[in-house]
Amino acid sequence: QQQVKQSPQSLIVQKGGISIINCAYENTAFDYFPWYQQFPGKGPALLIAIRPDVSEKKEGRFTISFNKSAKQFSLHIMDSQPGDSATYFCAATPSNTGKLIFGQGTTLQVKP
Amino acid sequence: NAGVTQTPKFQVLKTGQSMTLQCAQDMNHNSMYWYRQDPGMGLRLIYYSASEGTTDKGEVPNGYNVSRLNKREFSLRLESAAPSQTSVYFCASSDIAGITQTQYFGPGTRLLVL
Numbered sequence: 001q002q003q004v005k006q007s008p009q010s011l012i013v014q015k016g017g018i019s020i021i022n023c024a025y026e027n028t029a030f031d032y033f034p035w036y037q038q039f040p041g042k043g044p045a046l047l048i049a050i051r052p053d054v055s056e057k058k059e060g061r062f063t064i065s066f067n068k069s070a071k072q073f074s075l076h077i078m079d080s081q082p083g084d085s086a087t088y089f090c091a092a093t094p095s096n097t098g099k100l101i102f103g104q105g106t107t108l109q110v111k112p
Numbered sequence: 113n114a115g116v117t118q119t120p121k122f123q124v125l126k127t128g129q130s131m132t133l134q135c136a137q138d139m140n141h142n143s144m145y146w147y148r149q150d151p152g153m154g155l156r157l158i159y160y161s162a163s164e165g166t167t168d169k170g171e172v173p174n175g176y177n178v179s180r181l182n183k184r185e186f187s188l189r190l191e192s193a194a195p196s197q198t199s200v201y202f203c204a205s206s207d208i209a210g211i212t213q214t215q216y217f218g219p220g221t222r223l224l225v226l
Contacts, residue, residue, distance in 0.1 A: 009152070098215070102154035102155045102156070103154055
Protein backbone atom coordinates (compact mmCIF):
# COMPACT_ATOMS: atom_id res chain seq x y z
CA GLN A 1 0.00 0.00 0.00
CA GLN A 2 1.72 3.13 -1.24
CA GLN A 3 0.46 6.00 0.85
CA VAL A 4 2.39 8.62 -1.12
CA LYS A 5 2.49 8.29 -4.90
CA GLN A 6 5.06 10.28 -6.86
CA SER A 7 5.34 10.97 -10.57
CA PRO A 8 7.07 11.00 -12.95
CA GLN A 9 9.71 8.40 -12.21
CA SER A 10 12.23 10.28 -14.34
CA LEU A 11 12.34 13.72 -15.90
CA ILE A 12 14.63 15.40 -18.42
CA VAL A 13 14.55 19.18 -18.66
CA GLN A 14 16.60 21.69 -20.59
CA LYS A 15 18.65 24.25 -18.68
CA GLY A 16 16.47 27.22 -17.84
CA GLY A 17 13.25 25.21 -18.03
CA ILE A 18 10.72 24.39 -15.33
CA SER A 19 10.82 21.00 -13.62
CA ILE A 20 7.56 19.77 -12.08
CA ILE A 21 7.21 16.74 -9.85
CA ASN A 22 3.86 15.65 -8.46
CA CYS A 23 2.80 13.73 -5.39
CA ALA A 24 -0.54 12.47 -4.11
CA TYR A 25 -1.35 11.15 -0.67
CA GLU A 26 -4.18 9.22 0.92
CA ASN A 27 -3.95 9.68 4.67
CA THR A 28 -5.79 12.82 5.80
CA ALA A 29 -3.82 12.72 9.06
CA PHE A 30 -0.69 13.83 7.18
CA ASP A 31 0.08 17.45 7.96
CA TYR A 32 3.73 17.95 7.13
CA PHE A 33 4.99 17.57 3.56
CA PRO A 34 8.74 17.84 2.91
CA TRP A 35 10.74 17.41 -0.27
CA TYR A 36 14.18 15.85 -0.08
CA GLN A 37 16.98 16.09 -2.63
CA GLN A 38 19.53 13.31 -3.03
CA PHE A 39 22.74 13.36 -5.05
CA PRO A 40 24.39 10.10 -6.12
CA GLY A 41 26.24 8.41 -3.27
CA LYS A 42 24.84 10.80 -0.65
CA GLY A 43 22.06 10.77 1.87
CA PRO A 44 18.87 12.77 1.21
CA ALA A 45 18.78 16.37 2.40
CA LEU A 46 15.74 18.53 3.12
CA LEU A 47 15.00 20.93 0.27
CA ILE A 48 11.73 22.58 1.25
CA ALA A 49 8.65 21.69 3.28
CA ILE A 50 5.05 22.85 3.66
CA ARG A 51 2.17 22.49 6.09
CA PRO A 52 -1.43 22.33 4.80
CA ASP A 53 -2.44 25.70 6.22
CA VAL A 54 -0.83 27.38 3.18
CA SER A 55 -1.29 26.65 -0.52
CA GLU A 56 2.18 27.61 -1.67
CA LYS A 57 5.68 28.04 -0.30
CA LYS A 58 8.60 29.46 -2.22
CA GLU A 59 12.31 29.33 -1.42
CA GLY A 60 14.48 30.73 -4.17
CA ARG A 61 13.87 28.75 -7.36
CA PHE A 62 11.95 26.02 -5.51
CA THR A 63 8.19 26.21 -4.92
CA ILE A 64 5.77 23.76 -3.33
CA SER A 65 2.14 23.98 -4.42
CA PHE A 66 -0.36 22.29 -2.12
CA ASN A 67 -3.97 21.30 -2.86
CA LYS A 68 -5.54 20.01 0.33
CA SER A 69 -8.91 19.09 -1.19
CA ALA A 70 -7.27 17.03 -3.93
CA LYS A 71 -4.68 15.63 -1.53
CA GLN A 72 -1.90 16.57 -3.93
CA PHE A 73 1.27 18.59 -3.75
CA SER A 74 3.97 19.38 -6.25
CA LEU A 75 7.51 20.70 -6.49
CA HIS A 76 8.33 23.30 -9.12
CA ILE A 77 11.95 24.09 -9.93
CA MET A 78 12.20 27.32 -11.90
CA ASP A 79 15.17 28.11 -14.16
CA SER A 80 16.43 24.53 -13.76
CA GLN A 81 20.21 24.17 -13.70
CA PRO A 82 22.51 21.18 -14.36
CA GLY A 83 23.43 21.29 -10.67
CA ASP A 84 19.79 20.47 -9.88
CA SER A 85 20.27 17.03 -11.45
CA ALA A 86 19.47 14.67 -8.58
CA THR A 87 16.77 12.38 -7.24
CA TYR A 88 13.85 14.13 -5.53
CA PHE A 89 11.59 12.53 -2.96
CA CYS A 90 8.32 13.86 -1.64
CA ALA A 91 7.23 12.70 1.80
CA ALA A 92 4.44 13.11 4.30
CA THR A 93 3.90 12.53 8.00
CA PRO A 94 1.42 13.19 10.76
CA SER A 95 2.75 16.06 12.81
CA ASN A 96 5.30 15.32 15.54
CA THR A 97 5.54 11.60 14.83
CA GLY A 98 8.63 11.78 12.65
CA LYS A 99 7.39 8.78 10.70
CA LEU A 100 8.04 9.99 7.17
CA ILE A 101 6.33 8.14 4.34
CA PHE A 102 8.29 8.72 1.15
CA GLY A 103 7.23 8.70 -2.47
CA GLN A 104 9.06 6.50 -4.94
CA GLY A 105 11.42 9.23 -6.11
CA THR A 106 11.99 11.18 -9.34
CA THR A 107 15.34 11.26 -11.08
CA LEU A 108 15.81 14.69 -12.65
CA GLN A 109 18.35 15.36 -15.37
CA VAL A 110 18.88 18.94 -16.46
CA LYS A 111 20.62 19.13 -19.82
CA PRO A 112 23.02 22.05 -20.47
CA ASN B 113 29.91 18.99 13.78
CA ALA B 114 29.94 15.72 11.82
CA GLY B 115 26.13 15.46 11.76
CA VAL B 116 25.04 11.85 11.26
CA THR B 117 27.77 9.26 10.75
CA GLN B 118 27.33 5.64 9.67
CA THR B 119 29.67 2.67 9.65
CA PRO B 120 30.54 0.72 7.64
CA LYS B 121 30.19 2.43 4.27
CA PHE B 122 29.97 -0.85 2.38
CA GLN B 123 29.58 -4.48 3.42
CA VAL B 124 29.25 -7.83 1.68
CA LEU B 125 27.60 -10.66 3.61
CA LYS B 126 26.78 -14.23 2.87
CA THR B 127 23.24 -15.47 3.44
CA GLY B 128 22.76 -16.31 7.11
CA GLN B 129 25.54 -14.10 8.42
CA SER B 130 24.80 -11.40 10.97
CA MET B 131 25.99 -7.84 11.22
CA THR B 132 25.32 -4.57 13.00
CA LEU B 133 25.12 -1.21 11.27
CA GLN B 134 26.22 1.66 13.47
CA CYS B 135 24.85 5.20 13.51
CA ALA B 136 25.77 8.20 15.63
CA GLN B 137 24.63 11.84 15.66
CA ASP B 138 26.17 14.85 17.35
CA MET B 139 23.22 17.28 17.03
CA ASN B 140 21.64 16.36 20.38
CA HIS B 141 18.52 15.12 18.61
CA ASN B 142 15.96 13.09 20.48
CA SER B 143 14.73 11.00 17.56
CA MET B 144 16.60 8.61 15.30
CA TYR B 145 15.52 6.48 12.36
CA TRP B 146 16.65 3.64 10.13
CA TYR B 147 15.51 3.52 6.48
CA ARG B 148 16.27 1.27 3.57
CA GLN B 149 16.37 2.54 0.00
CA ASP B 150 15.62 0.28 -2.93
CA PRO B 151 15.25 1.24 -6.61
CA GLY B 152 11.73 2.40 -7.41
CA MET B 153 10.63 2.08 -3.78
CA GLY B 154 11.81 5.33 -2.26
CA LEU B 155 12.94 5.16 1.35
CA ARG B 156 11.07 2.92 3.73
CA LEU B 157 11.21 3.23 7.51
CA ILE B 158 12.51 0.13 9.25
CA TYR B 159 12.59 1.22 12.90
CA TYR B 160 12.65 4.47 14.74
CA SER B 161 13.39 5.73 18.23
CA ALA B 162 11.39 8.76 19.31
CA SER B 163 13.59 9.27 22.33
CA GLU B 164 16.33 7.56 24.28
CA GLY B 165 15.05 4.29 25.69
CA THR B 166 12.22 3.83 23.20
CA THR B 167 12.05 2.05 19.86
CA ASP B 168 9.17 1.22 17.55
CA LYS B 169 8.56 -0.57 14.27
CA GLY B 170 8.25 1.22 10.97
CA GLU B 171 6.92 -0.03 7.64
CA VAL B 172 9.39 -2.91 7.06
CA PRO B 173 10.76 -4.20 10.40
CA ASN B 174 10.89 -7.93 9.65
CA GLY B 175 14.40 -9.37 9.81
CA TYR B 176 15.83 -6.44 11.75
CA ASN B 177 16.41 -5.42 15.35
CA VAL B 178 17.54 -2.10 16.77
CA SER B 179 19.19 -0.76 19.89
CA ARG B 180 19.14 2.84 21.08
CA LEU B 181 22.39 2.66 22.97
CA ASN B 182 22.22 6.23 24.26
CA LYS B 183 21.01 9.58 22.95
CA ARG B 184 23.75 9.68 20.30
CA GLU B 185 23.78 6.14 18.97
CA PHE B 186 21.22 3.93 17.24
CA SER B 187 22.26 0.57 15.78
CA LEU B 188 20.53 -1.76 13.33
CA ARG B 189 21.16 -5.49 13.49
CA LEU B 190 20.56 -8.16 10.89
CA GLU B 191 20.54 -11.49 12.73
CA SER B 192 20.47 -13.75 9.67
CA ALA B 193 20.99 -11.82 6.46
CA ALA B 194 18.96 -12.68 3.36
CA PRO B 195 19.46 -11.57 -0.27
CA SER B 196 16.23 -9.54 0.04
CA GLN B 197 18.05 -7.33 2.55
CA THR B 198 20.49 -6.14 -0.13
CA SER B 199 19.89 -2.43 -0.04
CA VAL B 200 21.26 0.95 0.94
CA TYR B 201 20.60 1.72 4.58
CA PHE B 202 20.27 5.27 5.87
CA CYS B 203 20.21 6.49 9.41
CA ALA B 204 18.60 9.84 10.22
CA SER B 205 17.97 11.99 13.24
CA SER B 206 15.61 14.83 14.08
CA ASP B 207 14.29 17.01 16.85
CA ILE B 208 10.57 16.49 16.33
CA ALA B 209 9.73 18.58 19.35
CA GLY B 210 11.14 21.60 17.52
CA ILE B 211 9.40 23.92 15.10
CA THR B 212 10.68 22.00 12.11
CA GLN B 213 10.73 18.25 11.69
CA THR B 214 13.79 18.15 9.49
CA GLN B 215 15.42 14.75 9.38
CA TYR B 216 19.17 14.78 8.82
CA PHE B 217 20.50 11.76 6.98
CA GLY B 218 23.82 10.01 7.14
CA PRO B 219 25.81 9.01 4.04
CA GLY B 220 24.42 5.48 3.95
CA THR B 221 25.68 1.90 4.21
CA ARG B 222 25.59 -0.18 1.05
CA LEU B 223 24.89 -3.81 1.91
CA LEU B 224 25.15 -6.72 -0.50
CA VAL B 225 23.91 -10.11 0.66
CA LEU B 226 25.03 -13.01 -1.51
